[in-house]
Amino acid sequence: TENEGNCLIKGKDLYPIPRVNQSGGEAPSGYFTQQEISKLKQALEELSQEKVEKYIRKSLADALGDLLKEEKLLLLSQLLGMELLEPEPKRISAGELILHLERKAEAQANSCQLKGSTRILIQAMVKSIEQSSELKTRDRALTLEIEKNRVKSINTTEGVIESDAVVWTGSLAQFFQLAGAVSFPEKWVKKVKRMERVSGLALDFGLREKVSEVKGWLFEPASKILARFPSNLDPSLAPEGKQLASWLILVSEQEINDPEAVRSAIQKLRAQIKRLFPDFFALAEWERILHLPIIDSSALTHKQSRLDRIEINAPGLENVFFAGDSVSVPGIRSEVALRSGIEVSQRCLSYLRREG
Ligand SMILES: Cc1cc2nc3c(=O)[nH]c(=O)nc-3n(C[C@H](O)[C@H](O)[C@H](O)COP(=O)(O)OP(=O)(O)OC[C@H]3O[C@@H](n4cnc5c(N)ncnc54)[C@H](O)[C@@H]3O)c2cc1C
Numbered sequence: 001t002e003n004e005g006n007c008l009i010k011g012k013d014l015y016p017i018p019r020v021n022q023s024g025g026e027a028p029s030g031y032f033t034q035q036e037i038s039k040l041k042q043a044l045e046e047l048s049q050e051k052v053e054k055y056i057r058k059s060l061a062d063a064l065g066d067l068l069k070e071e072k073l074l075l076l077s078q079l080l081g082m083e084l085l086e087p088e089p090k091r092i093s094a095g096e097l098i099l100h101l102e103r104k105a106e107a108q109a110n111s112c113q114l115k116g117s118t119r120i121l122i123q124a125m126v127k128s129i130e131q132s133s134e135l136k137t138r139d140r141a142l143t144l145e146i147e148k149n150r151v152k153s154i155n156t157t158e159g160v161i162e163s164d165a166v167v168w169t170g171s172l173a174q175f176f177q178l179a180g181a182v183s184f185p186e187k188w189v190k191k192v193k194r195m196e197r198v199s200g201l202a203l204d205f206g207l208r209e210k211v212s213e214v215k216g217w218l219f220e221p222a223s224k225i226l227a228r229f230p231s232n233l234d235p236s237l238a239p240e241g242k243q244l245a246s247w248l249i250l251v252s253e254q255e256i257n258d259p260e261a262v263r264s265a266i267q268k269l270r271a272q273i274k275r276l277f278p279d280f281f282a283l284a285e286w287e288r289i290l291h292l293p294i295i296d297s298s299a300l301t302h303k304q305s306r307l308d309r310i311e312i313n314a315p316g317l318e319n320v321f322f323a324g325d326s327v328s329v330p331g332i333r334s335e336v337a338l339r340s341g342i343e344v345s346q347r348c349l350s351y352l353r354r355e356g
Pocket residue numbers: 112113114139140141142169170171174202292294295296297323324325326332333334335337
């Protein structure tokens with residue numbers, strides 16, 4: 001049957017993941033009992049009654065205490081964490097998780113997924129920008145020309161661009177290279193360099209025929225595997241009757257450039273796919289591997305909640321602003337990037353108006 005929700009991968013079987021954040025009756029699940037679901041749901045509801053600031057820098061393990069000694073409740077909380085790409089309750093920010101579940105319930109949405117595809121969003125943004133401005137897509141920023149505490153211009157691969165204000169969306173490590181000898185506050189530099197990222201490997205497949213009807217995510221928290229059959233999101237990539245399958249395995253930042261660790265992660269992922277869908281590889285028309293040193297530039301742990309990520313204004317440079325998923329705005333993953341874009345445009349505009 002068609003399943004809009006997310007599923008737990010358990011060996012060769014899939015089980016619907018109950019929606020513990022929604023009011024009303026719990027969704028049935030072949031793996032978790034109603035009692036287990038209600039227990040976690042009630043504990044999360046109790047936390048959400050309190051001031052969220054209290055929990056934002058606290059781990060879920062700390063917030064829920066002994067409850068997570070029960071194996072199934074631990075698994076349920078790991079599954080919730082997978083939506084934040086962090087299945088370890090000792091690292092999940094309890095406050096961020098609660099806020100995410102509340103937003104998800106309010107939006108009546110299934111985890112963090114853009115309606116339609118990213119392409120639809122990008123096309124709309126391009127259309128809007130081109131109505132009033134020029135969009136340059138070939139210019140790679142190389143260095144910043146700085147005078148006193150302002151960026152005057154940017155040297156790019158296609159020439160120099162004069163700038164009244166700059167919004168930097170790339171990696172912060174690269175920003176340091178671009179800015180050259182600017183002396184940023186030591187504490188800030190340390191914070192930026194300490195930021196932990198999420199890395200991993202993705203395997204995408206084009207399948208000759210439909211393999212799964214599940215529309216949500218498939219999660220296997222112990223091996224940090226997540227998957228999706230996204231043909232429904234972007235039919236242009238998979239014609240009627242065929243199917244796309246995207247599989248992701250999270251690999252630590254330390255291991256992502258170690259060939260042995262990468263090989264072993266890919267083997268683990270392929271073995272899991274085969275366990276679930278024995279005919280999968282025979283049906284694959286094409287496949288590609290993506291090596292992803294950055295999936296999320298700020299892992300959503302209790303040490304990197306919105307209170308700890310970087311501010312929008314660059315310290316010491318009055319006309320430089322940061323946007324992207326490492327910025328201190330509410331949300332998770334691409335939601336952080338999108339919200340930071342909205343926030344940055346307002347800050348930038350008021351700066352430009354102030355400066356005349
Ligand atoms: C395989 C995969 C699947 C994902 N799935 C999801 C999902 O389902 N839901 C979700 O919410 N998030 C998902 N994410 C995470 C999401 O993609 C990121 O959180 C989001 O893209 C971050 O946006 P950003 O603007 O910070 O960075 P980016 O999207 O990386 O954008 C940075 C931009 O800066 C440009 N740039 C960098 N350096 C320069 C330079 N020197 N000059 C000019 N331009 C430069 C880059 O070309 C790029 O376009 C996924 C990520 C990956 C890799």
